Each structure stands twice: as structure tokens, then as C-alpha cells.
Amino acid sequence: MDQKTEKSNLIEGATGEWEVVIGMEVHAQVTSNAKLFSGASTEFGGEPNSHVSLVDAAMPGMLPVINEGCIAKAIRTGLGLKAQINLSSVFDRKNYFYPDLPQGYQISQYKNPIVGEGEVIVDLLGGERVVVGIERLHLEQDAGKSLHDQHPQYSFVDLNRSGVALMEIVSKPDLRSSDQAKAYVSKLRTIMRYLGTCDGNMEQGSLRADINVSVRRPGDPFGTRCEIKNVNSIRFIGQAIEHEARRQIDILEEGGTIVQETRLFDAKTGETRSMRSKEEAHDYRYFPDPDLLPLELTQGFVDGLAQNLPELPDAKRARFIADYGLSPYDADVLIIERESADYFEAVAKDRDAKQAANWVINELFGRLNKEGRDIVDSPVTADQLGSILDLIKAGTISGKIAKDVFDIVWTEGGDPKAIVEGRGLTQVTDMGAIEKAVDEVIAANPDKAEQAKTKPALAGWFVGQVMKVTGGKASPQAVNTLLKQKLGIE
Amino acid sequence: MSVDRATVRRIAHLARLAITAEEEARLEKELSGILDWVAQLDELDTSNVEPMTRVAAMTMKKREDRITDGFCAGDILKNAPMADDHYFVVPKIVE
Numbered sequence: 001m002d003q004k005t006e007k008s009n010l011i012e013g014a015t016g017e018w019e020v021v022i023g024m025e026v027h028a029q030v031t032s033n034a035k036l037f038s039g040a041s042t043e044f045g046g047e048p049n050s051h052v053s054l055v056d057a058a059m060p061g062m063l064p065v066i067n068e069g070c071i072a073k074a075i076r077t078g079l080g081l082k083a084q085i086n087l088s089s090v091f092d093r094k095n096y097f098y099p100d101l102p103q104g105y106q107i108s109q110y111k112n113p114i115v116g117e118g119e120v121i122v123d124l125l126g127g128e129r130v131v132v133g134i135e136r137l138h139l140e141q142d143a144g145k146s147l148h149d150q151h152p153q154y155s156f157v158d159l160n161r162s163g164v165a166l167m168e169i170v171s172k173p174d175l176r177s178s179d180q181a182k183a184y185v186s187k188l189r190t191i192m193r194y195l196g197t198c199d200g201n202m203e204q205g206s207l208r209a210d211i212n213v214s215v216r217r218p219g220d221p222f223g224t225r226c227e228i229k230n231v232n233s234i235r236f237i238g239q240a241i242e243h244e245a246r247r248q249i250d251i252l253e254e255g256g257t258i259v260q261e262t263r264l265f266d267a268k269t270g271e272t273r274s275m276r277s278k279e280e281a282h283d284y285r286y287f288p289d290p291d292l293l294p295l296e297l298t299q300g301f302v303d304g305l306a307q308n309l310p311e312l313p314d315a316k317r318a319r320f321i322a323d324y325g326l327s328p329y330d331a332d333v334l335i336i337e338r339e340s341a342d343y344f345e346a347v348a349k350d351r352d353a354k355q356a357a358n359w360v361i362n363e364l365f366g367r368l369n370k371e372g373r374d375i376v377d378s379p380v381t382a383d384q385l386g387s388i389l390d391l392i393k394a395g396t397i398s399g400k401i402a403k404d405v406f407d408i409v410w411t412e413g414g415d416p417k418a419i420v421e422g423r424g425l426t427q428v429t430d431m432g433a434i435e436k437a438v439d440e441v442i443a444a445n446p447d448k449a450e451q452a453k454t455k456p457a458l459a460g461w462f463v464g465q466v467m468k469v470t471g472g473k474a475s476p477q478a479v480n481t482l483l484k485q486k487l488g489i490e
Numbered sequence: 491m492s493v494d495r496a497t498v499r500r501i502a503h504l505a506r507l508a509i510t511a512e513e514e515a516r517l518e519k520e521l522s523g524i525l526d527w528v529a530q531l532d533e534l535d536t537s538n539v540e541p542m543t544r545v546a547a548m549t550m551k552k553r554e555d556r557i558t559d560g561f562c563a564g565d566i567l568k569n570a571p572m573a574d575d576h577y578f579v580v581p582k583i584v585e
Contacts, residue, residue, distance in 0.1 A: 053562075
């Protein structure tokens, strides 16, 4: 067993327990205006071949010139991964032929990447924490896109994506379950979105993962691994790992051996299948690209970038727990998106932070999820939600009415205070009025009132009745106190 | 350092070059000769020498992150043997 082995992550086979070992290569598109080595646009969804320069199309005599914005973003990402930044790195050619690769090689970094070893702390929502080692991060070009469904005999090629900057982030084989792998990719996405270095948009292909999966008996050396290529959603990453681990366990339990190979995940069936074996194609004959000098950076340049990093997710999480007294779970949920964290802080400022967190997580996120909307276009602003909380605190409305006010603000907009006053939602704190309602309810239900003396749980039913009579506006505390007195419950 | 016939064939295949048996024989000799010639450098101890990447002291030229190029699909596709609706059209790629 190694220190990453957790009993709860083991998979039960027919002949005993197995451990899955996962390493990932995440390809993250650098957020940039222009491509890594040309001035063509990186914008998604342009007309075919409109975002292509003669460099991207590999016309003879064209020379690559590196985009310094992409260099800065790769370093920012490296700093966010607490990684070694290499002041000298080299671009190499990775040679292979494919119709979406007009150069006949991909410019990548092989022996000397721009970023070396680092680490990512991954907190799973169940409370489990894993520290995942980063092996390296390097810059490389994306390839074009082929469409195979346009014609029975031909494929159509669009080079708009060709030459767009990617960061390939390689983890160590430190992951031990599909949940850990999913949480790791989510965390990378969160870190890069905080840094503004990758938008993390998986539908548009800005974040894709190659997943190396092997299985072993706990305590054994690593087994033979298979690589699942190009998985483009976090849910699919989980499915692909689950299926692949089970496939390998079945083979081993039947006395077979695992063949190291590249596999594809089929989202329709949820299964992985072998790609045609192309051993030879893996002879990439890397060599330093003679068109590009080594990339040399000064420590001052790196330090300048380090000074301008935003507060990162781990620091924010720790601060939310320490300063606001939030539970680790609430902090984890709030920090996933920087915009959510900012929203929460705006609501929590000078207010009860736990109550603010509850409202943001349960009411706001719940409603946003239900309607498929994003925090940045939330119909209820942080100021509006803040005033609703102020109204609760002042005793003007009950928590229940507050939910109604939230709903009104969500659908109609407006100032919560004005809504409460204008629509007569103000909580009744006039003891006389509440007492009258309590008396009415007791008088109308003499049997139940008698029972309540021996069955105090019935008081809850009376509270409900009184609230009904008062249109939910009676102060719950006042109702409780009065009921207990009048029913003679201690 | 010598290159055998199988290596010549493999390199040619990786480079997608169709070569005849005669050419294989000639290339086997030529490639071996080139490698032997370069191998003379091994006579020197270069363990403490940085690899030379440039003859003049210069650093890599960089660009700002600005869109300065593209929007010329017509030019890009001018030499394409087949094109349709601004796509390159190639024999079906089967995976």
C-alpha cells in the first residue's frame, strides 16, 4: 500500500479488491486573442478557415513568432500550480502526418518544458483531500478540426483551431478513484478560471483530458496502463475511468494480461474501445524546432507575474473558513467560481456570514441551477439579497416570507424593502393581533388543544394554523411563546 | 555508426517517402556516411559545453497578443486540390 491508497476507493472484484491508478494529461486552451505562433484570431466558431494565417496553413517560407501573452499565461498557470518555472525552455517538433496538421509536425515542448513540478490540492465534497503532483506544464499548438459526416468519401478540414495555444498539464499517477479524477479536473479548471488563463469551456473544447488508467492489487507495483484519449466533459471522465477500470479488472481476473494501448471513450455507450493500433505512429522523432530560439525568461519577468496573481482558490477557501466561520463544504461550493465567491462576500459583508452562505448556496444557486443560469446574470443582485437578509434581521419579515420576497425579486426585480412595505408583507409583531389569532385557533380546535397538553409535538400543528390565519406574517417566535403559554406546554 | 536497410525503410515510411530498392541501397550508404562524419564530434569531450543554439547573441523575437492576420480563407485554400464551402476536402479519414 502507498500513502494514497484508501480502503474506501478500492473496487471489489470477483477475486478480491483492486485499486485503480490514474494519471492525467489535461489540454487547456490558453485564453488569448491570437494564436501561439501567428496573429490569427482564436475566436470560437468563425467561418471555416477564416481564422487562419499563412503560418497556420504551413505555407512554405512562413516562420512562427511566439505570442508573449501566451507565455505569460502559461507562467501564471504554473505559479497557480505552485510549480517550478523554468527560465529556459525549448520548443520541439513532434512529427506525424494527419490532414488536420498542415505542418506535418506539432510545435510542442519535449525535454525542456516552460513549467516543471508543482502540486494541486483537491478537496472532494465528501471531505476527502488529495494532493496531486504535477509533473510538468508545456505549451503546444492545437491541431485543426476534421468533419467526417459531410460526405461519404471525403472528410472536411477546418484549420481555425490550428495553432491555437494549448497548455498540456501532466499529473503524476496520484489519483485513485474516478471521483478524485473528476475533482482534480474541476480544481484545475477553477484555478485557471481564477487566473484568467483558460476559460475552461468544455463544450467548446477548451479543456480536454487524456486519462491514463491502470489497476493493481493494493500494495502491488503499478499495472500496465491504457490511455483514454480526448475526453471532453467531467462526467465523461468519471464514466470512462469506471468503465476502463472494470474492463481491466475483468481481463486480469480471467487470467489475461493488459495490453498497453490507446483507447477512445464513446459517450453514447459509456464504454472505451481500442483505437487502431498505431505503434509506429508513436515514433514522433522529436527535435528542437530550428525556426525557434530557446525561450529565455528573466526572474524579474516571472516575479512581476507572481506579484499580480489574484487570491487563489485554496487561499480563499481557507479565508472563508477562518474569517467567516463557514464549513469546509460551504467554502468549497462557494469558491468553485470566483464570481460566486465575490457574490457571497458582497452579501456577507457586515452581515451574518453563515446565513449569507445558506442563502447563496441554497436559494440562489438552487434557483440558478434549476433555470440553467449563471451567477453573472443572476436576476437577484448581491445588494438585493443583502437587503432581504437585513429585513429578516430587523424582524420585519420572517424567513419564510423572505423566500417569497426572494421569488418576487427574482421574477419582477425591485427593492426588497419597498416590496415588503408595498405588499403588506411586514411581519406582525403586534402581540395583541397574534394573541387574537392564537385564541381563535385554540377555540376552534378544543380537542387538539386538550391533546397538546400530553403531546407537545402537536404545538407544531398549531403554529402552522396560526401562520395560516395571519397569512404567514406572524412572528414565529411570538406565536411559539404564546401557544406554549395558552396550551400549557412547558 | 551505420544505418541498416530496415532503418532506411522505416525512416522513409515515417516520412511518407516511397523509395525504390536501388534508392534504399544508396541511402543506406549515404546516411551511414553522414552519421559517421558527424560522429567525429564525439572525439571531443563536450560534457561541460552548453549546446549552441545561435551564432549571434540574440533572444527569441516575440509578438504582442493581438489579432493581425487571418481572414483570408480564399488565399489559404487557393492551392487546395479540393475545397468546398471554404473547407479543405481530403480523402475520408477513418478512425
